[in-house]
Structure formats: structure tokens, C-alpha cells
Amino acid sequence: MLVAGAAVALLALVPLVYVATYVVIIGPADLWQLLARPRIAELLRNTVTLAIACMAATAALGVSLGLLVERTDLPGRRLWHGLLVAPLAVPAFVNGYAWVSLDRSVHGFTGAFTVVTLSYYPLVYLPVVAMLRRLDPALEESAWSLGHSRARTFRTVVLPQLRPALLGGALLVGLHLLAEFGALSLLRFPTFTTAIYDQYGSTFNGAAATAMAVVLVLLCLVLLLAELRLRGDRRYARLGRGAARGAVPLALGRWRWPLVGVVGAVVVLALGIPAFSLLRWLVVGTSTEFPVAELAEALVATIALALAGAVATTLAAIPVVWLAVRHRGWASTVIERSTYVANALPGIVVGLALVVASLRLVPAIYQTAALLVAAYVILFLPRAVVTVRAGLEQAPTVLDDVAHSLGTGPLATARRVTLPLIAPSLGAGAALVFLAISTELTATLMLSPIGTHTLATEFWSASSELRYGAAAPYALLLVLVSIPATVLLMRSDSPATTTERVPV
Template identity: 95%
Template sequence: MALLALVPLVYVASYVVIIGPVDLWELLARPRIAELLRNTVTLAVVCMAATAVLGVALAFLVERTDLPGRRLWHGLLVAPLAVPAFVNGYAWVSLDRSINGFTGAFMVVTLSYYPLVYLPVVAMLRRLDPALEESAWSLGHSRARTFRTVVLPQLRPAVLGGALLVGLHLLAEFGALSLLRFPTFTTAIYDQYGSTFNGGAATAMAGVLVLLCLVLLLAELRLRGNRRYARLGRGAARGAVRVALGHGRWPLLAAVGAVVALAVGVPAFSLVRWLAVGTSTEFPVAELVEALVATVALALAGAVVTTLAAIPVVWLAVRHRGWASTVIERSTYVANALPGIVVGLALVVASLRLVPAVYQTAALLVAAYVILFLPRAVVTVRAGLEQAPTVLDDVAHSLGHGPLATARRVTLPLIAPSLGAGAALVFLAISTELTATLMLSPIGTSTLATEFWSASSELRYGAAAPYALLLVLVSIPATVLLMRTDSPATKTERVPV
């Protein structure tokens, strides 16, 4: 899996060597590159911080307070996963053309990606032993200090993993940023390939993206540390105490409602509006059905293969810690920071030279999906395996069970929710993937994302609306699957914050 994920990196590295250090320096030592670097790094850092804060805050309100309608709000807060980032950008831009640049990109990306932090934090909050917090309270710690010193450290894998996914997605994001006219390395790479055909400059910028990805991976690894988070048993047979919000209940409820309105309400209103009044609106049933079937088939195949591919990588990283397993796991993240067009070109070159029979086949396209979205599955499955105690494996071995039987009867049931969540996240990503699909899909194959982009890039918002609506509808089942996590019984604390 690591070797497959490193194919795009080998392609970029070999091309950089061919360019040579002198020409490479001339390509990179330009004011435009400095501007792109500033834009990319600033947007990534700010959005990672914003999604982390927003995801943790919303998860705490839903899981640990007496916020009215918590189950309903949980579903609505997960719903942005069903709205692709470029559809969200399309919704805002089509309603108000002044929404662009850094402000527009920051708003759209944050509203689109905060569930990548919110969901794993919710899952970990539900599994934390409330006795840890109660022990801190008994020692005189305030609730704020308890959250900072007891709860937040336990949430570290979820927060860092989610923020890492957000950062990697931002490095490779094209559709939304192109619609919002905010230039980054990814949009510049597409411009170089699409308009000037300057492969050298595009590959040089892809090399910079690889370096930025490595910085993110090293930072996340340093912050994560070597701490283990598994515990034996489910703790006390009751849920955590909910905090009463008191007079702050209604302002906080309004804030949660505002997030939902901006992240879900605006795209929904825009789609309905363009379906109703768009002059280019049409419903080509045959084309819609064909794109729908292709999208679902490719997304299901890619989700299953990618999730299965993540299991050995995560198992090695968690159960056999060391520098080698760390390098292998981290290597699967690198390609996620590269634009789909670079991954597509790398696979075209590799397939033509090594296995020409798979060129322009669905198998090669699925391989691209594995390379692009393996980190989604790895992060999610790792969060589950981190909390599966190794002592249970030892007990199973002592009872005569072999490794495969232990994995089937003990470990896999424990991480089954994480496997389902990882597959759902990959399904959502594949159903909205654009550029690699355009390049690698078999002749005559089109998806909802490619048809939507074809219409929206020509400013035919009405024609794009049916494809966007189907994209949202296709994403709903996977989003519902992500929401289906059993919550322990809870009680409400009577003392206000």
C-alpha cells in the first residue's frame, strides 16, 4: 500500500531530477511562487485552526451539554459532508459574485470541512470514561480546567487526525478555490497544465506541495506523541454528566443554528433557486441516470478497496510501533496533498510503462482513488484501533485462538464502527472527485462531478443544478452511516456553568 501511494511522489521526484537544480531554481525563485506559497500556507493554517476549534466546540455542545434538540443538531452538523466543497462554492458564488478571495475561500472551506474534526471528536467523547472527569472534579478542578487538562488530551488523536485531513485536502483543493478565484499551488498547477502546457513549472510546484505535506505530517506526528489511549472495559455503566448551559443556552443554540444555516441552508437554497429559475436548467434523464450509476459504482468499489487497504497500514502503525511502521504509515499521506491531475499523470506514465493492459480501465481509476483517499480511511480506522486494548488480543491468544481468529472475533468487532466510518468518508470523497476521474476514467464514462463541473465552469448554473442535487442525494446514505453511533445514556448536571 505504501509503495502504491508513493507512485505520484516518485513521478514528481524523477521529473524534478530531470529538470535539474538550475532550471528548478529559476522556476521557483519568482514572485508568483512566493504569492502562491503565502496563499496556500495561510489558508491551510487558518482553516485547520478554525475547523479544529469549531469541531471541538460543536461536539462538546452536542455531547456534553443540555443543548435542546441534540440528536437533530447532530444530524444537521454532519450534513455538510453531503455537500461537496465545490458545490458549496458554486452555491455561494452563484448567489453573490462578490464572495471570493481569501475571505470567501476561508468561509466555504471551513463550512465544508469542519465535520472532518467534529465527527471523530464526537466519537471519542462518547467513549471517554466519565470517571476521569469526576476524579478531577473531586480534586477541586473547575469544569474548564478539567476539560483542558483531562478531556482535551484524550481528544488529541481525533483533533489532530481531523485537522491533518483538512490541511491535506486544502493543499489539493481545486474546484472550490477555482470558483472563488483564490489562487493556490493547486489552481496554478491546473493553469500550467491546461493553458500554457508548462509541465516543468507545474511539476516544480507539485514538489513544493509535497514538502508542505511533509511539514504537516511531521507536525501532526510531533503533536500526537507516543501516548496510548486504549483502556480496558467500558468504564462506569452510565454516561457522562451533561453540563447545564443556563442563560447561555439560547445564544449558543442560535450559534449552532447559524452554522447549520450557512453550511447547509445556503447550498440548499441555491440549488432550489437555480432549479426553479435557471434559464439553462434542464433534466436530461438518460445522462443523469448514466452519471448516477457510474458515480455510485465507482464510489462503492473505491470505498471498499481503500478501507481494506488501510487495515494493514493501521495495524502495523498501532500494534507494532517503530520508525519503520511510522514511515510506512506517513508515506500513505503524501499523495493526498497532490492535485488529482498530478496523481493521474503519474498513474498514466506508470501504467503505460509497467502494465499497459490497465490503462484507461476502471481498475486504474480505483487505484487512483486509493492513493488519493487512503488517508481518510487510515485516520478513521486508527482512531478506533487506538482505543482497542491489546490485552484482549493476549487473552484470546492464551485461550488458543490464532492471529486470524483473534482479529475476526475480537479486534474487528471493536473497530467495526471505525471501518464503516472510514468507508463512508472515502465514498463521499470519491463521489465528488473531479480531476483524476476526468483523466483516468474509461472512454465514455462520466460521473455526476464531471458533468457538474462541465456545466458550472461555463457559468450554466441552471444546467449544473440537477447534477449537484444528485451529488447531495448520493452522499446522504454515507452521511447517515457516519451519524449512526450509539450514544450512552446521559443525565443533566443541575448546576449552571
């Protein structure tokens, strides 16, 4: 496991090595001149402000919605759960396209904050719901028996148990936002990522772009250290005898229908606006066309690449998570943290790093699907790591000990005991990676074999030319392709059902 985890970490660190090498070539004096500019200060302010605001908003929204769906008698909880997960099927740049194409005034910080929050809150909501389902209500009942109010019980008992899911989801949001390009470009909100693309695309200034990539790496390290500090080294698996009971839903009383309205408003903003915009442009767009051959080719390529990338990324996450949870130590921590660094870098930096590495080390894989899948593993490994870790954190180690006492070896124990317990988390991680790969733009443009086109690249080509009608069919297919993975996530984390209620 240590060898496998180290190999995954080395792959994930290839972009960082590329950036560090380029920095050495530039030299500290020139690097400082590139960074000590008013433009860098503006980009830093925009990036940090948006990241903090969106992480806080998605965390609050994800926890609040998770509690409503999982722990209350909200009418139609299963339906709301599905609708709240469904925004994962709408890529952030499609969401941005929907808002901008309907109202050009949606731009700047407000537009970026709204679109990113509505696109990414399921990354917090899903792991929170998963942990709430597995949380033994006896812990809360013990607090109530000691005279604690529900608010104090939530703050001192429930929230600490949600820490891995909450921090992991918020970390994913922050890392994705650091590397987000499509939505922020459409919404005209400059960050380091959009500036890096501008440098490479218009002025071909590799030194300036690499200097900004260094800042992104530093911001990523700050996020990783903060999450590591807040997470601590607590264990969250249940140790008591027997099986945990399902929680009894809390009766909302007179707050029921107002809260239904709040949840409905989130669904309308996250799903209704994109759906209306796509249907509108399909009907009234002057550039709307349905090139069946091109659509079919892009659809097949998207599904094939997303499936291959999802399987490879989930398999790569297993040794990393296993070491981080079951064999804690400085080596395990370094390996796990290493997998997050590249996620903060734009796809174009990861693509350039792999181009250079492949040409110098393994020329045979240049412009092959294998190199593109490797890029997907580097870019989206944190999605799988966070999701699988949330499941393994709650898999009791005592079951492994029992299997060992019966003479079962480590590999057989993992296959017959632990992997079945974390199977839902593995499926959820693969689904999240599939969704991310199907909408990836820049690394696909740079590394895909000649003649390979995906739905995301074809959509971007049309939307960047303001041909909204021509982009709509590709956006619609992107949503349809994402539906099966979203359904898998819904089933793996569907809320528990019970007819019992307790008063507020």
C-alpha cells in the first residue's frame, strides 16, 4: 500500500515539479518582478475573496439542506434529495452560460459567487448526508438526557461528527474554484486561473503565467494546511456493540412549508434557470443546429474517456485513503496531501506539465488516451479521495481485527470485509469523477489524441463565439450524460425513511 500510495503521489506531483522547475529557470529576481505588480494584487484579492465566500456559502447550504432532508419530516424528502443532487449534472460553465445568455448583467463578483455556489454546493451536501445517515442517534440522545438543548447538541455532538465530510467538501469547493476557468471567464470575473489562460492564449508569456501558477500552489497549500489543522486526528468509526439505529425525523411544525419554499428556491435557481435557458436557445436560437454525426462522435468520446478516468482515479484513491485512515503517520499524511496540490492548478498547467514529462520520459504515450487519463487522475483525484475517506472513516476497525483473529489475511480481509463496507463511497467517488471528466475543457483540448472531440470542447467552441443556439445541443447532451452518475449518487446517499416523529 505504501508503494502504491507513493506512486500515486508522485504522479499527482508532476505539475508541481514542472512549476518548480520553471521557477528555478526564471530566477528569484525575475519572479519577484513578475509578482510585485498591482495586477497580481487585484487577482489575489479576487481569488481569495471569492474562494472564502463560496466555501462558506456552500458549507452553510450543504449542512442546512442535509439536515433538512435527512433529519426532519420535510415533505417529499426523497424527491428533494434527488433534486438537490441534480445540479452536479449541470457543469459550472453551462450554469454560467445559462445565466449570462439570459441576462448580460449577471457578471462580476455577484454573478460568480451565485453561479459557483449553486454549482458546487452538492460537493458538501452529499458527504454531509452520507455521514448523517451513518451517525448513531444515541449520541444525540445521550446529550439530551444530560439536559443539552437541540442547538447545543448540534454544535457539540453532531457538527464535530460531520467534520470530515464538511471540511472535505469545502476543501473540494475551494480547490475547484482556484482552478475554475469556464464559468468565471463567461461571467467576466478575473482570477489567477483566467489570467493564466490569457497569458498563454494571447501573449504566450510563459514566465508570467508560471509566476501566477506559483501563487495558486501557495493558496492550495494554505487550504490544505487549514483543512488538516481543523480536521485533527479524531476517529469517527462507531465502537459500541450492535448496529446503529436510524434517526427519528424532527417534526418541523409551522416551519414546514416555509422551509419547503426555501429548498424549492434553491432547486429553481440551481436547476430551473439552466433548464429554461437550454430549452429557450434550442427553440429560438438562430444558430441552433443538430449535426447528428458530430454530436454522436462527441458523445461516445466523452463517455469512454469519463468511464476510463473514473475507474483509474477511484483505484488510485484506494491506497492513498487506506494509508491516511488505517496507517496514520507523517508519510501517510504527506502522500494524501500531495494528491490535492494539482487540483488547484488550471488544466492548462497540468496539460503542459504532462506534455513536457511525456516527451522527455515516455515519448510513446504523447497524444494518446493514456496520457489524457493520467491528466484526469491528477486533476480529479481529490474528489475520489475525499469521498472514499468519508466512508472508510466510519468503517469499524474491529471488524478487521475479528477477521484477522479467524485467520484471514490482510488482502482477504480488505476484499471480504472492508471493501464491501465502503462500496457506496467508492461508487460515489467514481460518479463524482465521471461528472468532472465529462465537463473538463482545457486538459482535454491539449492532450486528447488528434481528431478526438468531446461534448465540453465542442460546447466551448460554440459558446465562446456567442453562438448560444449551436452550443445548446452539446450542453443538453452534457446534462443527459451526467444523469446516470447523478442517479448513482442519489441512490448511494438517499435519505432514510421512517414514520416516527418527534416534536420540535
